[in-house]
Amino acid sequence: MRAVLLFLLWSLPALAQGEGSYLLGRILSLDPGRGVALVRVGGEEWEALLPADGGGFRPGQGVVLYREGERVYVTEPDRIPLLLFLLGLFALFAALLGRGKGVRGLLGTFLSLLVVVYFVVPRVAAGGNPLLIAFLGSLGVLFLTIYLVHGVNRKTTAALVGTLLSVAFVLLLALFFTRSLAFTGLASEEAMLLRQWGGVDLVSLFLAGVVVGALGALTDVTVTQAAVVQALAHANPRLGLLELYRRGMEVGYDHIGSLVNTLVLAYAAGSLPLFLLLTKDPTPLRFLLNTEPFAAELVSMVLGSLGLLLAVPLTTLVAAWAFRGGRGGPPEAHPHPH
Template sequence: MRLGVLLCLLLLPALAQGEGRYLVGRLVALEPQGGVAQVEVGGRRLPALLPVDGGQYRLGQRVVLYQEGGRTYVTEPDRIPWLLGLLGLFAFLAALLGRGKGVRGLVGTFLSLLVVVYFVVPRVAAGGNPLLYAFLGSLGVLLLTVYLVHGVNRKTTAALLGTLASVALVLLLALFFTRALGFTGLASEEALLLRQWGGVDLVSLFLAGVVVGALGALTDVTVTQAAVVQALAHANPRFGLGELYRRGMEVGYDHMGSLVNTLVLAYAAGSLPLFLLLTKDPTPLRFLLNTEPFAAEMVSMVLGSLGLLLAVPFTTLVAAWAFQGGKGGPPEAHSHPH
């Protein structure tokens, strides 16, 4: 899921004040033809209305219920236990295969999510500028992920500076193009709901999603690129700034090609419903692509990829300056730049 949409979803509970309440129960009887079911909640049975299409429910299944106005509705399956199981499997394999860095990576990811949920979202919901707090949150995420996972040293500092320089330039470009393209920020259903409640700058929220959404890929390429320069400097301490930069970029070009492709495919996968509209909508292609949902996806994709392209030379230059003359010592044990 794109980060801009995720921010919208996190903001909705903070802005909406619903009167109903949610429950979790287990289906004990189903009458799809009548559109009703019997649900066991806390040892007692409740009648509940099924969705119009009946849903794909089965006896014994745990479901989420919504009660309002004296009625109970079956909204969707209870997916949390399965999600927790999947997350547990991921955490186990990350710790098993990644060892110490895998565990630190998990902790860094968890803390990064806390920054988004408990720092960025509450301030945006209170009327703060999404762009400002997303950038500050990004800085916090970078400090947590880069320094916690890889330690505090010349390599990680070079990666951090290269990432920040890339993010700052992408932010300036995003500001320019969103104004030039006349974006309103209303490119998703979640944004339309936020507009009804008011108090959120939707264009800035879109920009925040563009900038923060590429951070994961950026940190990956900048840390490994800095590690490449460190290894080159240790192999031949006589290499100066220019020679380290040139040799480091020989590897950097491979990074740029592979990761840009990865990021574009990731954005494209998240935009498949929009792409399917191309085959269903009678609007001519030239005018369909001109609509804000399509244009916003293209801008996010291009700016995120541009951030990767810029991060490689920025990081290589900073790392070459930091490691020229063999400064900083040899690469850490078990460090394998790719």
Template sequence: MGADHTRSAPPTPPGVRRILVVTVVPLFIATLVAAIVLWPRDAPRPEAADDTPRYHGTVTRVVSEPCPPNPVVPEGTPTAADGPCGTVTVRVQTGPDAGQEVQTPIPTGPGAPRVEVDDDIILVSLIDPEDPTVSTYNIAEHQRGKPLVWLAVLFAAAIVAFGRLRGLAALGGLAASFAILLTFVLPGISAGQPPLAVAIVGASLIMFVVLYLTHGISAQTSVAVLGTLASLVLTGLLGLAATGATHLTGFGSEDATTLSMFRADVDLHGLLLAGIIIGSLGVLDDVTVTQAAAVNELRHANPDLSRRELYRSATRVGRAHIASVVNTIVLAYAGASLPLLLLLTADSRALGQILTSEFLTTEIVRSVVATLGLIAAVPLTTALAAVVSTAGRGDADVHSGEPTPVIPRPATDRAEALHALSTPPTRNTPPATPSRWPDPDRSTDTTW
């Protein structure tokens, strides 16, 4: 997560370093204490279920056949069953029938897998309720382990090849993010802890680990940490106010309704807020790191810039960044909710009723709250970075806010100028045109 900025920053004055340490370290300790308090000690364990046995197999043959006619059908309906029909021969790889070939019907129905020869599939063993000694095999789905492993290897190799040591640090940060989500955030919410508090603490832990691991311990990273933390808290407060004003209950999706059936003690309204915060973190740290780095680069390019000039210049960079990231957030939420948006086209209700429905209002609130938190991160981080980058290094001009005086170029020697003006043009020099524009037949590409 975040952007990569490898230029080493100028050494931070000791006084500024002490202020950052006194600010960041207590916040980190407070986050650890909050995590210990909210740590799930009585997280419910999933109930052991009598799962249907699942075995691995490989398709060796597929035989398609005409579907038999339905025995009794209403008038006007097709007389044959929905296809495809036929048998699949599978060589069983695991289980009591390993090494043997068994026949199964071709999978049918909505979402049924389409199988071909040499496909690696998963078989389920179904026992006949009338005769427990008789069992049959059906194809459940494809095996996806090997493709996922190769995708993970390609993903890691591309990151390491491009980012090198920084890429390894990014992979470590990604692993730490998933570890915090799987060991703290999800179990904490399942244990009945307040989802909003768990999400803020979990996101703060992820932020501290990922930013310092990926970008190193420096004043620039500390500025990004403080900006991200302030924006996370602001996003949580905005989400709380927005969901309260729109009276969202958290039952805006089928997943939430299903979860309420299995876990009635989970606060779905708080879970909605937690999802907004966790979803905003990935974009927030990218913006804050970029803004801190932009201020550092501007300061490096022109040490005489005042704080106001640094802030204004870096804010222009932030505006360009926000213009693209806002579209990214909306499209990310739209892509995740594409089946929901497609369902709207089949809804016969009025547009106003659709927009104000629970499920669509939830998506709108998510996008708006995440965007507002993102916009607030730019001035917060930029102002803090401008103060830190100029503290203890500037002169009176830096703190006055006055523009930096322009140093005039040295005057060109008069004899050299007269000689250059009096030298006739060479053969290759195109003739001057009477207008101020170059020859229209000449290439306007810049010579590098």
């Protein structure tokens, strides 16, 4: 998601000024000695310049071309057909294995992407505060994903409130540590490009990424935790607020143990290039970790995991209050729409 946002932000000015155009073509033959390829575009055959290293292209391969004036460049393989096939395969398995909820989950994901593309990106590109815009966009994403997939009832409302409380707390901590650690937001090459463009608050953009990055895992754990409390309240309607909270947290402790590990590994996987620098850079480890790229990744990892830690007890408490004394009825009393 962050890559899509940054690419769109970076490409908007060039597209607005009409600097060249993109085309689709297919390679007919290669001439590595001259560094050109013969490509078919529509019904015409053109010569296009290859990258300096040849790019690893092959005859018959679909490619993306960039035309600037009289020159045409081979830029990338055309990956969209295979990506669409992969997405179709995912949608098929989601529908077959998840049935109604799987289909609603796909629809919620699609609508969430629309929120990002048509609400978040244009407003950030226009110079709006990325932090405020991302928070409002996240609110829309939460409503779409939680209510659309799981229905509108006490369980989903408790999950939504627990998620929002966790996000708000993580946001406050992110603001404090970002200022205390004197982050500039220039922790990546993409941020450097955005700085050259100007008009974007890079520190707020970093904070927005911390918040949005943890949303998916947060909604998963909060809905599950609210469902646990609902089942406990239905099994024994005499349970009060504190007893429901205590019993719900017995399951919540297992969630905390597994999900923190999951999120840390997810962040670590995205930071593998930085970790590789640890073995290549002659800078002492203590000073290398002090640099903003490493410190920013560590802050993102810890705050995202902290959001998960907080989401479990907060959601359990909200759900225990909502279902105390058997309120809300059994889980079957709120069938999801199909």
